[in-house]
Amino acid sequence: MAQFAAIKGFVFDLDGVITDTSIFHSQAWHQVADKVGVKWDDDLADALKGISRMDSLNLILARDHKEDAFSDAEKAALATEKNDNYLKLVNQMTPANILPGIQVFLDDLKAQGYLLSLASASKNSPLVLKHLGLGDYFTKSVDPASLKHGKPDPEIFRRGAEILDLDPAQCIGVEDAAAGVQSINGAGETSIGIGDPKVLAAADINFTDTTQLTLANIEKAMTDATLA
The missing domain is CATH 1.10.150.240 (Putative phosphatase; domain 2)
Known part of the structure; x- marks a missing residue:
């Protein structure tokens, strides 16, 4: 796991992380x-x-x-x-469908100068982001049609770092699925799993829900892991 100070960008999955479709x-x-x-x-x-x-x-x-x-x-x-x-x-979605805590977290990331990209297998992610009102946060998005391999292959998260012009070691990937966590780990990024810690046991950091997803909690988890 990288040092928290080395992190420059966040690569997000969509479903189960930003919203629940x-x-x-x-x-x-x-x-x-x-x-x-x-x-x-x-x-x-x-x-x-x-x-x-x-x-x-x-x-x-x-x-x-x-x-x-x-x-x-x-x-x-x-x-x-x-x-x-x-x-x-x-098409019936609205900003009310953003998962708890995510809007605040995204605002904090932008305010602190972190780069953001989206690594979703869904070809409909631009439409979902539009309905959520989050399109401006994710101007960098991996085109799933350009990928040769799906998750758990690391290609999509590796590409998520590339489009930010960052090394994978400078990025944190956020996922809710075991296949996605495997993809993040394979890409060489620090992985955060949102959900059941037993299902997401391979994640570097685990939060049971999106309300725990804060920079302070991430820094503490990474620091604790370094000291362990």
Whole structure:
């Protein structure tokens, strides 16, 4: 883990960190699972967190060994249908959907001169940020369409540091999913996991919810780890 004084930038995931659209994703994927005859449950919903649209669809189909039951064109149509259902829900979002403490944290980061970028697998992140009123905070955003590998591969978080012109060691990555934490660690950044510490045991720092995400708490955690 880096020294706190070395940190110059923060690379954020979107879902579960800045806002919670996971329920919208789950509702939309649930509709797809019902359509293809795959049983939906909490384990499947959790497995889809933080991964790309097509990877999510393939996971759903693999649940009942249906990976080869649909052509590429049919899979693309299912993914598009999911996205259309999801967008109907996203378009109802407002700044009230920003998770607790995040607006204050982002304001503090900007005031203290930290650089910010977004590392979300969602192609809809610009639309979500617009509805939340946070577009001006994340003028630097990784284009998921430009990536060769999805999380847990480190590519997206490595790119999140690159677009800030920072070394990964100068960045903190913030995630709520185990695959995302693995991606941050692989990129060589300090990882913060938001959520269940058992699920996110690989994170350098763990906070159970977004209200704990403050510079003071991060500095204390990094200092304590250095002294340990």
